Amino acid sequence: MREITAENLPDLARGAAVLGTGGGGDPFVGRLLAQQALAVHGPVTLLDVDEIEDDALVIPTAFMGAPTVMLEKLPAGDEVLNAMRAIEDLLGRKATHTVSIEAGGLNSMTPFVAAAEAGIPLIDADGMGRAFPELQMLLPTLGGVKASPMALADERGNAVSLRTPDNAWAERLARASTVEMGCSAAVSLYVLTGRQVKDLMVPGTMTLCERIGRAIREAREGHADPVAAAAEVLGGHLVFTGKVGDVLRSTSGGFARGSARLAGLAGDAGSALELSFQNENLVATRDGEVVVSVPDLICVLDTDTGEPVTTETLRYGLRVSVLGVPCDPRWRTPEGLALAGPGYFGYEHAYVPLPAVEV
Amino acid sequence: MREITAENLPDLARGAAVLGTGGGGDPFVGRLLAQQALAVHGPVTLLDVDEIEDDALVIPTAFMGAPTVMLEKLPAGDEVLNAMRAIEDLLGRKATHTVSIEAGGLNSMTPFVAAAEAGIPLIDADGMGRAFPELQMLLPTLGGVKASPMALADERGNAVSLRTPDNAWAERLARASTVEMGCSAAVSLYVLTGRQVKDLMVPGTMTLCERIGRAIREAREGHADPVAAAAEVLGGHLVFTGKVGDVLRSTSGGFARGSARLAGLAGDAGSALELSFQNENLVATRDGEVVVSVPDLICVLDTDTGEPVTTETLRYGLRVSVLGVPCDPRWRTPEGLALAGPGYFGYEHAYVPLPAVEV
Numbered sequence: 213m214r215e216i217t218a219e220n221l222p223d224l225a226r227g228a229a230v231l232g233t234g235g236g237g238d239p240f241v242g243r244l245l246a247q248q249a250l251a252v253h254g255p256v257t258l259l260d261v262d263e264i265e266d267d268a269l270v271i272p273t274a275f276m277g278a279p280t281v282m283l284e285k286l287p288a289g290d291e292v293l294n295a296m297r298a299i300e301d302l303l304g305r306k307a308t309h310t311v312s313i314e315a316g317g318l319n320s321m322t323p324f325v326a327a328a329e330a331g332i333p334l335i336d337a338d339g340m341g342r343a344f345p346e347l348q349m350l351l352p353t354l355g356g357v358k359a360s361p362m363a364l365a366d367e368r369g370n371a372v373s374l375r376t377p378d379n380a381w382a383e384r385l386a387r388a389s390t391v392e393m394g395c396s397a398a399v400s401l402y403v404l405t406g407r408q409v410k411d412l413m414v415p416g417t418m419t420l421c422e423r424i425g426r427a428i429r430e431a432r433e434g435h436a437d438p439v440a441a442a443a444e445v446l447g448g449h450l451v452f453t454g455k456v457g458d459v460l461r462s463t464s465g466g467f468a469r470g471s472a473r474l475a476g477l478a479g480d481a482g483s484a485l486e487l488s489f490q491n492e493n494l495v496a497t498r499d500g501e502v503v504v505s506v507p508d509l510i511c512v513l514d515t516d517t518g519e520p521v522t523t524e525t526l527r528y529g530l531r532v533s534v535l536g537v538p539c540d541p542r543w544r545t546p547e548g549l550a551l552a553g554p555g556y557f558g559y560e561h562a563y564v565p566l567p568a569v570e571v
Numbered sequence: 572m573r574e575i576t577a578e579n580l581p582d583l584a585r586g587a588a589v590l591g592t593g594g595g596g597d598p599f600v601g602r603l604l605a606q607q608a609l610a611v612h613g614p615v616t617l618l619d620v621d622e623i624e625d626d627a628l629v630i631p632t633a634f635m636g637a638p639t640v641m642l643e644k645l646p647a648g649d650e651v652l653n654a655m656r657a658i659e660d661l662l663g664r665k666a667t668h669t670v671s672i673e674a675g676g677l678n679s680m681t682p683f684v685a686a687a688e689a690g691i692p693l694i695d696a697d698g699m700g701r702a703f704p705e706l707q708m709l710l711p712t713l714g715g716v717k718a719s720p721m722a723l724a725d726e727r728g729n730a731v732s733l734r735t736p737d738n739a740w741a742e743r744l745a746r747a748s749t750v751e752m753g754c755s756a757a758v759s760l761y762v763l764t765g766r767q768v769k770d771l772m773v774p775g776t777m778t779l780c781e782r783i784g785r786a787i788r789e790a791r792e793g794h795a796d797p798v799a800a801a802a803e804v805l806g807g808h809l810v811f812t813g814k815v816g817d818v819l820r821s822t823s824g825g826f827a828r829g830s831a832r833l834a835g836l837a838g839d840a841g842s843a844l845e846l847s848f849q850n851e852n853l854v855a856t857r858d859g860e861v862v863v864s865v866p867d868l869i870c871v872l873d874t875d876t877g878e879p880v881t882t883e884t885l886r887y888g889l890r891v892s893v894l895g896v897p898c899d900p901r902w903r904t905p906e907g908l909a910l911a912g913p914g915y916f917g918y919e920h921a922y923v924p925l926p927a928v929e930v
Contacts, residue, residue, distance in 0.1 A: 298734075370734070373732040375657075384730055385748055385752070392744050393744070
């Protein structure tokens with residue numbers, strides 16, 4: 213158990229955006245939202261998973277939609293708690309704890325807003341160990357947890373609740389509402405017991421985010437290599453160093469979809485890396501050959517500063533370094549790959565797991 | 572107060588489809604649904620509006636979506652009650668009565684399904700005196716009644732609930748969910764008190780539907796003119812008699828939109844009538860001049876049989892007669908015209924009210 217204050221947030225948001233693997237929202241927007249909530253309501257208590265009771269009622273929150281839109285359509289602030297309250301109304305019970313469903317610059321900060329405003333502790337965990345674009349892509353889905361009852365809320369005071377027999381239908385119906393709400397909405401979903409959090413989620417994600425963010429900042433301050441520092445904490449491989457060339461990006465169907473082409477620099481001169489994304493980076497292809505693929509993480513960092521670069525902020529001329537990071541082993545099972553492997557996203561290549569890095 | 576049995580339904584559904592002014596769903600599908608419910612649960616009690624208490628809790632139901640789709644994607648049957656139950660869960664109270672929100676071949680039958688399955692009486696009224704394509708187009712909207720809390724349910728067991736500050740947003744969000752559910756869904760919305768039903772709705776619609784349907788049938792059985800019989804009960808003008816030529820129709824955005832061109836026969840030979848529709852017939856233009864327009868009713872009947880022809884069943888070669896019928900006077904106020912007049916639908920012509928017919 214420890215207290216998280218506004219001072220912890222910059223490192224946390226930075227590290228979360230690295231784990232967000234291109235998606236999960238903008239860390240600047242996320243940090244501002246959480247700082248505002250902590251300034252009003254005070255620090256948030258962060259609990260380890262083994263500090264919660266098995267019968268805790270854990271209600272997560274997040275933002276859903278196209279990150280391209282979220283950069284400009286800023287949250288009002290109260291929609292996160294409105295979404296959580298809508299679920300509580302359906303259940304007739306109040307949340308005892310909250311937790312992050314995905315790591316991301318915005319979506320690791322949203323739970324701090326919910327925790328601060330509701331006055332409940334936040335659990336140090338997340339549902340993926342990364343970010344994924346569709347809401348059924350959560351490790352608890354593999355354990356049979358339902359996304360619904362689910363609620364969406366927007367900045368106009370609109371609220372939508374869903375009950376769906378399966379999580380893919382929750383994604384379809386929630387995505388349609390999100391698009392109508394202007395391509396972004398606060399959501400609350402995957403009501404969990406404390407036991408389910410312990411069994412089915414990734415423990416320690418918040419602390420890992422803070423360690424990654426701090427390593428990048430300290431390396432930069434010490435004139436060391438921030439990308440190497442991040443890679444060491446992540447257990448990641450440096451896959452490519454280059455300069456962003458063409459970026460094709462469209463906001464369609466409630467997602468930011470597209471691809472970017474990187475021209476190699478230094479040791480990668482003469483090579484090209486193609487990144488394909490749907491909110492998150494999905495596949496990295498070097499000179500026609502897949503080198504990293506979902507469910508492994510593809511993290512793009514600014515080569516000079518080590519700052520994470522989300523898919524919506526990728527732009528021509530940026531010097532970036534690409535890290536490949538092994539995913540949580542549960543994503544590598546047949547069930548995990550069916551839910552979020554390359555085949556689900558329409559790719560024909562087989563998934564080749566990145567090897568673990570000796571630390 | 573009277574009992575409605577399966578024997579009443581054919582006339583009722585036929586007359587409702589006439590008032591549906593091209594929309595409101597197919598009377599055959601509607602009648603089958605209601606017959607099934609009455610066969611299982613017995614007759615439904617129909618109450619006059621002055622027979623209900625002011626504090627009655629009235630929860631209407633209907634089907635929403637594109638009628639073109641509803642002809643083929645048949646309801647499972649339980650989604651109507653599921654939608655009503657979802658509202659009751661939100662309110663924490665049970666409906667004491669139900670009522671029809673619009674007249675239409677399907678949507679005047681849906682309330683019989685809800686009444687029979689929930690075991691509650693049905694009020695002899697509706698919310699428009701006709702059918703309109705968008706859900707905010709209800710006379711109670713003019714009286715400040717909110718569409719939400721609102722629920723949608725589909726045949727797969729999915730349920731969506733909405734809370735929205737205004738009725739236009741309820742339409743937007745509900746339409747998006749309806750499209751995702753496959754372009755049709757059962758809905759429950761516009762929770763009313765008994766007092767609001769008396770003050771804001773159109774009394775006697777169910778009985779009027781039955782009278783229209785019976786007049787058509789009896790004229791046909793007696794070898795009289797069924798179109799003239801319908802016109803007499805409706806207080807309507809015979810606007811055109813002709814043969815359907817080109818029909819342009821597309822299912823888009825959760826609606827059936829399009830137009831049909833009628834070539835005149837008999838006294839109308841040499842003239843052409845153009846019908847524009849969005850689920851319902853919106854405007855009838857004769858040789859370039861608007862002759863009937865929303866909010867007045869444009870009812871298309873088969874010239875030989877008097878059977879109502881919905882916009883989704885308009886087809887080449889059909890001989891039809893077009894009636895223009897004055898709408899409820901509340902639609903002719905500035906507020907009524909803003910909600911459902913020609914300007915709302917993007918037409919530039921001014922609304923010229925059809926004169927009342929001396930009966």
